[in-house]
Structure formats: C-alpha cells, structure tokens
Amino acid sequence: xxxxxxxxxxxxxxxxxxxxxxxxxxxxxxxxxxxxxxxxxxxxxxxxxxxxxxxxxxxxxxxxxxxxxxxxxxxxxxxxxxxxxxxxxxxxxxxxxxxxxxxxxxxxxxxxxxxxxxxxxxxxxxxxxxxxxxxxxxxxxxxxxxxxxxxxxxxxxxxxxxxxxxxxxxxxxxxxxxxxxxxxxxxxxxxxxxxxxxxxxxxxxxxxxxxxxxxxxxxxxxxxxxxxxxxxxxxxxxxxxxxxxxxxxxxxxxxxxxxxxxxxxxxxxxxxxxxxxxxxxxxxxxxxxxxxxxxxxxxxxxxxxxxxxxxxxxxxxxxxxxxxxxxxxxxxxxxxxxxxxxxxxxxxxxxx
Amino acid sequence: xxxxxxxxxxxxxxxxxxxxxxxxxxxxxxxxxxxxxxxxxxxxxxxxxxxxxxxxxxxxxxxxxxxxxxxxxxxxxxxxxxxxxxxxxxxxxxxxxxxxxxxxxxxxxxxxxxxxxxxxxxxxxxxxxxxxxxxxxxxxxxxxxxxxxxxxxxxxxxxxxxxxxxxxxxxxxxxxxxxxxxxxxxxxxxxxxxxxxxxxxxxxxxxxxxxxxxxxxxxxxxxxxxxxxxxxxxxxxxxxxxxxx
Numbered sequence: 119x120x121x122x123x124x125x126x127x128x129x130x131x132x133x134x135x136x137x138x139x140x141x142x143x144x145x146x147x148x149x150x151x152x153x154x155x156x157x158x159x160x161x162x163x164x165x166x167x168x169x170x171x172x173x174x175x176x177x178x179x180x181x182x183x184x185x186x187x188x189x190x191x192x193x194x195x196x197x198x199x200x201x202x203x204x205x206x207x208x209x210x211x212x213x214x215x216x217x218x219x220x221x222x223x224x225x226x227x228x229x230x231x232x233x234x235x236x237x238x239x240x241x242x243x244x245x246x247x248x249x250x251x252x253x254x255x256x257x258x259x260x261x262x263x264x265x266x267x268x269x270x271x272x273x274x275x276x277x278x279x280x281x282x283x284x285x286x287x288x289x290x291x292x293x294x295x296x297x298x299x300x301x302x303x304x305x306x307x308x309x310x311x312x313x314x315x316x317x318x319x320x321x322x323x324x325x326x327x328x329x330x331x332x333x334x335x336x337x338x339x340x341x342x343x344x345x346x347x348x349x350x351x352x353x354x355x356x357x358x359x360x361x362x363x364x365x366x367x368x369x370x371x372x373x374x375x376x377x378x379x380x381x382x383x384x385x386x387x388x389x390x391x392x393x394x395x396x397x398x399x400x401x402x403x404x405x406x407x408x409x410x411x412x413x414x415x416x417x418x419x420x421x422x423x424x425x426x427x428x429x430x431x432x433x434x435x436x437x438x439x440x441x442x443x444x445x446x447x448x449x450x451x452x453x454x455x456x457x458x459x460x461x462x463x464x465x466x467x468x469x470x
Numbered sequence: 471x472x473x474x475x476x477x478x479x480x481x482x483x484x485x486x487x488x489x490x491x492x493x494x495x496x497x498x499x500x501x502x503x504x505x506x507x508x509x510x511x512x513x514x515x516x517x518x519x520x521x522x523x524x525x526x527x528x529x530x531x532x533x534x535x536x537x538x539x540x541x542x543x544x545x546x547x548x549x550x551x552x553x554x555x556x557x558x559x560x561x562x563x564x565x566x567x568x569x570x571x572x573x574x575x576x577x578x579x580x581x582x583x584x585x586x587x588x589x590x591x592x593x594x595x596x597x598x599x600x601x602x603x604x605x606x607x608x609x610x611x612x613x614x615x616x617x618x619x620x621x622x623x624x625x626x627x628x629x630x631x632x633x634x635x636x637x638x639x640x641x642x643x644x645x646x647x648x649x650x651x652x653x654x655x656x657x658x659x660x661x662x663x664x665x666x667x668x669x670x671x672x673x674x675x676x677x678x679x680x681x682x683x684x685x686x687x688x689x690x691x692x693x694x695x696x697x698x699x700x701x702x703x704x705x706x707x708x709x710x711x712x713x714x715x
Contacts, residue, residue, distance in 0.1 A: 290482075300488050
C-alpha cells in the first residue's frame with residue numbers, strides 16, 4: 119500500500135504554514151496597490167483557500183493515477199485548466215463582494231495575468247512534488263517485491279537440494295553396506311555400485327528437463343533395488359508399462375518423490391510384506407501413472423493432516439502445466455494410490 | 471548381561487550382532503523389528519541394555535520407551551542426526567549415528583559399563599521426560615491401556631486434565647491416563663492447537679464453541695462436545711493470543 123503524500127503531520131504542518139504565510143504576503147501586496155485592509159485579507163483568504171484545495175486535489179489525483187508517459191504534458195494541461203478555473207471562480211466571487219468599489223474592480227481586472235501565473239506555478243509545483251513522492255514510493259515497493267521474489271527463489275532452491283539429497287536414505291544405505299561388508303563383501307560391493315549409479319543419476323538430472331518414462335523407470339529401479347537390499351524379502355515391486363508408453367515424456371525427478379512417499383508409508387511405517395505397484399498407460403494422448411502402496415490404517419490416522427506429503431508434487435505440476443487436476447489420491451482397503459497425469463503436448467515435435 | 475536389539479532393518483540388527491561377538495558376557499536374548507515387539511520383549515526379558523532405532527513402523531523408539539515402566543539402559547542407533555544430539559549428550563548412555571564404526575561402538579559399550587544401573591535408569595527416565603528434546607509426532611499420543619498399546623491422534627483429544635501424578639487424556643471414547651506432567655504435554659502437543667487454559671487443563675482449541683465470563687478475572691470455556699472448563703486469568707491471556715483476539 120502506498121503512503122499518501124497528504125497523510126502525516128509533517129506535511130500538514132508545512133502545508134498549513136505555507137498557506138498562512140502566503141495569505142499574509144498576498145494581503146500585503148494587494149493592500150500596497152491601494153485596496154483596503156479588509157478587502158486585502160478577504161481576497162487573500164478566499165483565493166488561497168481555494169488554491170490550497172486545488173493543490174490537495176492535484177496531490178490526491180496523483181495518488182490514484184500516476185502518469186507514466188507524457189507526464190509533463192499532463193502537468194501542464196492540468197495546471198492550465200485548474201488555474202483558469204480558479205481565476206474565474208475567485209474573480210466572480212470578488213466581483214460579487216466588492217463590485218461597488220471602482221478602484222478595486224480596476225485592480226482586479228488589471229492583475230488577471232499575474233494571478234493566473236501564480237496559480238499555475240503553485241499547482242504545477244504541487245503536481246511535480248506529488249509525482250516525485252509517488253514515483254519514489256513505487257520504486258521502494260518494487261524493490262521490496264524484488265527482494266521477496268529473490269528470497270522465495272532461494273528457498274525453493276534449498277528445498278530442492280534437500281529433496282534431492284535424502285540424507286536418511288543415504289546413511290541407512292551406507293549402514294547396510296557396512297553390515298554386508300563383514301559377512302558378504304561381494305554383495306556390499308554390488309550395493310556400492312547401485313548406490314553410486316543412483317546418486318549420479320540424481321545429481322545429473324535437471325528438474326526443468328523432460329525424460330522418457332523408460333529413463334525415469336531405469337533410475338527408479340536402482341532406488342528400489344537398494345531398498346530391496348535393505349529390507350530383503352519384505353519389499354516386492356510390480357512395474358507394468360507397455361512398450362509404447364515407455365517413449366512418452368515426464369518431467370525429471372517427478373516420479374521419484376511419489377515412489378519415495380509410497381516407500382515411506384508402505385515400507386518404513388508397516389511391518390510384514392509390502393507390494394509397491396507402478397502402472398503406466400497412455401490415455402487420450404496423456405501419460406497416466408498409478409503408484410500404490412499399502413499403509414497401516416492404525417498409525418496412519420495421525421499422518422492424515424500432512425496429506426501424505428504430496429503437496430510439493432502438486433505444486434510442481436501446477437508450475438509446469440498450470441493445472442491443478444493432475445494429481446489424484448485415493449485409499450481403499452489399506453491401499454493408498456497416487457495417480458499422476460502428464461500431458462504430452464509440450465513434448466510433441468521434440469522427438470529425437 | 472542381557473541385551474535386546476530393536477531395529478526394523480535386519481542388516482542394521484546384523485551389524486550390532488556382529489560387533490557384539492567380541493563381548494561374550496553380553497547375550498542377545500531377542501531381536502525385534504518394531505516397537506510393539508520391543509515393548510513385549512523388554513517386559514519379558516528385563517534386559518540390561520537395549521540397542522534402539524528411532525524411526526520404526528507403528529511407533530518410534532521414543533514412544534516405545536514411554537510405554538515401559540522401568541526403562542533399561544539404552545544405546546540409540548539411528549541415521550537421524552537432527553533428532554537428539556543434545557539429548558544424548560547428557561541423558562542416554564550413547565547415541566550411535568549410522569553408519570558407525572567398531573571403535574565408536576566399543577566406546578559406547580565402555581560408557582555403558584562405567585555407569586551403574588541406578589544411574590542408567592535415571593538417565594533414561596530423564597531422557598523420556600524431557601519434552602522438546604525427544605522426537606515425536608506432535609500429532610499423536612502413544613500410551614498403554616489395559617496392557618494394549620493405543621495410539622491417540624491429537625485431533626481426537628478433547629482436553630487433558632491434571633490428576634496427581636498422572637494426566638487424564640479425555641477423548642470421545644472416554645479417558646486414558648498417562649504418567650507424565652502437564653508441562654510435558656504442553657510442549658509435546660502443537661501449541662497452535664492445545665492451550666493451557668488453567669493449571670489443571672490443557673484444551674484442544676478446535677473444540678471451543680464459546681468463552682463465558684464466570685467470576686472476577688476468570689472465565690469458562692464451553693466445548694462443542696458439551697463440557698465447561700475453567701479458564702484462569704493467565705490462561706485467558708494465552709488463549710486470546712493463540713486465537714488472535
């Protein structure tokens with residue numbers, strides 16, 4: 119919200135002071151040209167109060183409409199029109215008040231030009247001051263907005279990094295390798311290779327980039343294999359993708375957090391055997407992927423509020439496709455299903 | 471000496487087992503894959519030492535400890551650094567960050583041997599009573615009801631009432647008792663949802679339907695489930711702050 123130039127005690131005091139001084143100067147000048155003291159002061163008060171009102175009008179007008187281009191023409195024309203109007207009103211009123219006095223009437227008629235110039239200068243000065251004030255305010259606002267936008271970008275970046283690194287997965291996997299190193303060194307070595315391939319794939323990927331479903335699934339398979347080493351027979355996966363669907367596109371690292379989520383609630387938070395399924399199909403030219411996992415109905419009650427942590431995926435889909443209807447979730451008989459729809463039009467004509 | 475290993479990953483249990491081979495006097499009496507099994511095993515065997523993971527299915531390692539009346543000495547093994555560094559510096563026997571080396575493990579065993587059992591029990595007791603330091607779900611309370619483990623989601627709690635050494639947790643299903651202080655719950659539950667309106671009452675503000683004046687400087691909070699609870703002068707100030715009035 120912009121602060122109005124006319125608000126604030128300092129402005130009011132200066133404004134009032136200025137017009138009082140100007141009333142005295144005005145009265146004295148008119149008096150020195152031969153008008154009576156009463157006539158001088160009446161005229162000065164009347165003219166200057168009207169002129170002050172005109173200045174306030176200009177200042178308020180600038181608050182709501184700040185001319186960007188042709189602002190000098192705008193000031194000039196507004197100044198000319200308002201001062202002409204002001205001159206007409208004051209002259210008419212003064213004639214009504216003191217019309218009987220011939221000498222005063224002559225003085226009034228002879229001073230029209232100087233009155234007009236003074237009125238124009240006053241109104242013009244007020245307009246220039248207002249423009250400067252509001253332009254400065256606008257700039258400050260713009261700077262603030264820019265800073266906020268920069269901060270948000272930075273936060274998003276940090277969030278992205280945190281998302282990618284998944285420290286717990288990494289440390290737990292290293293712990294499994296450490297355990298295998300003693301008893302089954304061959305398996306430990308194999309797991310080190312899987313983990314490095316997975317990490318390299320994650321670091322290399324750019325979230326702005328689109329991958330084919332085949333490439334993304336290959337990356338996911340590395341992740342799921344590592345979890346299979348950690349949890350042994352408990353984890354089973356069923357990945358069903360038709361050959362023609364494999365060549366469809368999907369934003370990089372979009373599927374990964376959904377599957378991580380399925381693993382978190384399906385595997386980390388339950389006991390017993392777990393089946394994670396990933397099914398992909400082409401539907402009306404779009405790629406539709408369903409990921410399902412079992413969940414513990416008893417303990418998952420309290421996690422309901424967090425919406426199974428899918429809010430960031432929803433957000434990303436919105437940023438990429440400007441649509442809110444691409445992510446659906448459902449729960450049925452202890453199975454939680456996440457369905458993603460990926461429009462393909464952005465990737466058409468993009469075939470290698 | 472009896473030990474129990476509680477971890478949901480068999481490989482993680484394996485490494486503790488392997489490191490323990492060097493200590494013939496420490497006998498692994500049971501291995502458990504989740505907190506429910508853990509509670510049973512600890513009560514059955516009364517072990518001298520427990521190796522405990524924090525993030526596990528159903529209930530966390532901390533929630534599990536809260537359910538045991540005489541908690542044994544505990545060495546935590548976890549990949550979650552943020553959980554408890556400070557707590558373990560002072561209270562637990564030790565805190566092993568996965569993956570940990572044999573040397574680090576040996577140090578933890580040494581530390582355990584140097585403490586007498588009385589001291590250990592005191593440490594564990596302090597540890598689980600220190601709110602804010604323990605990782606927990608602010609969204610739920612885990613307790614034992616007639617020998618069965620019960621998980622109460624915070625949204626289902628009407629209010630908590632001080633009752634001597636216990637706290638009465640009142641829900642739609644009736645009330646449950648837990649051996650904790652009001653101050654503990656005040657910190658453990660989400661302060662945006664639970665407000666200490668009185669020395670003896672901590673209420674779920676989602677259920678307040680209106681607040682009536684009662685006597686000088688005191689008020690009554692009327693819950694939508696049909697109860698009236700006293701609000702003290704300072705409780706009223708806290709309530710106004712959270713409700714933003």
